[in-house]
Amino acid sequence: MEVTSLTLSSYEMMLFFLMSVIFLTAVAQLYAPRFTVFGFILILASLGFVVLTGVTGDLEMISVLLFTAGVVLMILELFVVGAVLGILGALMVMGSFLLIGENISRMAVFLAISLILTAIEWVIVVKFFKKKIPLFRNVILTDSTSKEAGYSSHDDRSHLVGQNALTLTPLRPSGIIVFDGKRIDAVSEGAFIEKDREVTIIFVEGTRVVVRTL
Structure with a gap:
């Protein structure tokens, strides 16, 4: 059995703390207009998590590969229409945390609490502070082509x-x-619409035609 300088309870507390910081600062940096202190903290927390789990022997290569692939897929989701890549990437990242160590149930509890805290943060950022992801401003055309x-x-x-x-x-x-x-x-009002579905045209601006299902 490997001996660490941390007691088991302290080790668990550090894992939970670093995991929560990673998720919380990732959302904060995502909605920031430029690289901020949140990004710096995110990097430090990620490195700390890797070092802590690596020293104790809990970090496995499969976790590293899943995490890396998941992050890549979530970044690609920002540029690809649809939510498949983003959902798959998020599942891979969460799976990478669950596979750390031998106590999956413990990591599942840590992950669940971290996600709940992150969801609360997201609601506050989006609903109360009306923040939007700055990257979308560069890849989405927002200029109006109306007659006015x-x-x-x-x-x-x-x-x-x-x-x-x-x-x-x-x-x-x-x-x-x-x-x-x-x-x-044409463009749907927001939701995916299948082929051979009857739709109604609700809005026209220049050559942009927006429809919704009946």
Whole structure:
């Protein structure tokens, strides 16, 4: 049996503390406009977690691989439409924590509490402080092309508002609909819409057509 300088209870408390700090500072840094003290603390906490579990022999290569792959998938999710990569990446990261050491139930409790604290932090950041992920400002076009902004279109589709159409392809959220025999590029109101579903056109701005299911 390996001997450590920490008692078991102190070791468990340190694992829980570092795990919570990693999750909490990751969310705080994600919503920060630039690299901040939260990012610095996140790096230190991650290194501390690796060193602590490595010294005690609890850290295994499978945990490292899962964590690394999960983080990569969550980063890719920021640039890919859909939530599959993000969900898979999050599950891989959580799984990497569960596989540390031999006491999975202990790590599961630590992980659950850390996630609850992180969820509370996320609600406060988004709902009360109205924060948005700064990266989205660089990859999403937010400029308005409305008539009030001085834009006009040779293909005015404002008359389509209120009309029903059929999805020719799945909308994830963008795709193609068919109205009066014509193919039209469209975007769902937010949710995924399957192929061959009847939709109604609720909003048109320039060439942007927004639909929702009936």
